[in-house]
Amino acid sequence: MNAPIYTLVRGDDWRAARTIGAYHGSADDMRDGFLHLSTAEQVRESARRHRSGERDLWLVAVDPAALGPALRWEPASGGRRPGLFPHLYGPLPMSAVLSEVPLPLGEDGLHVFPPEVP
Template sequence: MTTGPEPLIHTLMRDADWRAAQEAGAYHGSADDRRDGFLHFSAAAQLRATAAKHRAGVPDLWLVSADAAALRRHLRWEPAAGGKRPGLFPHLYAPLPVSAVRGAIRVPLGRDGLHRFPDWVP
């Protein structure tokens, strides 16, 4: 198991998925996550590119940040599928317990169709 330097890892969830996770106490992933066998996360510096590639134009997103140390046992930092994107990405090989979430904020779309991230996202 490899861990990265990030204290928090992040995922972009649709509103219905975030609400269901809160009710259930855990997030079990999107259809893509279930297909790939792990939950896809990003480091803060990877969020904008991830949103552009996988969530372009999606209006109802939440940026959910989780404590990497709390997930350490099931967290691996690995290349993206096919190795086409540079860097390592955090992949969680277990459901995300809501107890490990340290923050969740809406990520609205701007008039230009791009997501508006908080200032701390580079």
């Protein structure tokens, strides 16, 4: 298995996804036409930029090998951030999910990540 990749999911969206067996993305994902994912090295910055201060946020670890050709590695939109980001062109099946953990907010207002995320 390759290193996990991650997506940040709002609580209501994640509970709905578990009920139907797949996550179809946030409003931002739907607008852009793909699910935004991040590597372990990218996910903290993604949380800071796009989910800052949000409560009831989940960190979902995904097995990239389970996603097949629907997973593409591409530059961030507009090239604003260096490197390639994993983008999923289709729903995220629960069978590809390795783990799911809540991301509480610390006293500093930043999300508290599990120790395995650098």
